[in-house]
Amino acid sequence: MILITESLIQEEYEVVLRFCSTVYALKNWVHAPTGLVLHSSKTSWGLATTCGMVKINSLFVGSTAIIELRSTIRHELAHLAAGLKVNHNQYFKRVANAF
Numbered sequence: 001m002i003l004i005t006e007s008l009i010q011e012e013y014e015v016v017l018r019f020c021s022t023v024y025a026l027k028n029w030v031h032a033p034t035g036l037v038l039h040s041s042k043t044s045w046g047l048a049t050t051c052g053m054v055k056i057n058s059l060f061v062g063s064t065a066i067i068e069l070r071s072t073i074r075h076e077l078a079h080l081a082a083g084l085k086v087n088h089n090q091y092f093k094r095v096a097n098a099f
């Protein structure tokens with residue numbers, strides 16, 4: 001069982017981003033990815049911002065929820081690729097499925 005650390009979250013982000021950028025070339029993403037930070041929130045596991053940041057809930061640190069961490073990162077990267085304006089529309093869902 002793997003205990004999630006902040007550096008593991010950064011490593012997972014790099015791995016997931018590398019995969020997603022092979023699915024959709026980065027030049028076609030609405031918001032170019034700029035990095036990952038932790039945040040504390042009672043309402044969301046992840047967030048994406050128009051400046052390309054992915055924010056991941058700090059509650060992942062110290063947990064073993066690696067599958068959920070990966071799917072949260074993929075979901076937020078799909079928001080960056082599809083554009084934040086479209087929210088969870090059909091286009092977003094197509095991108096999210098591809099990721």
Ligand SMILES: [Zn+2]
Binds near residue numbers: 075
């Ligand atoms: Zn979402």
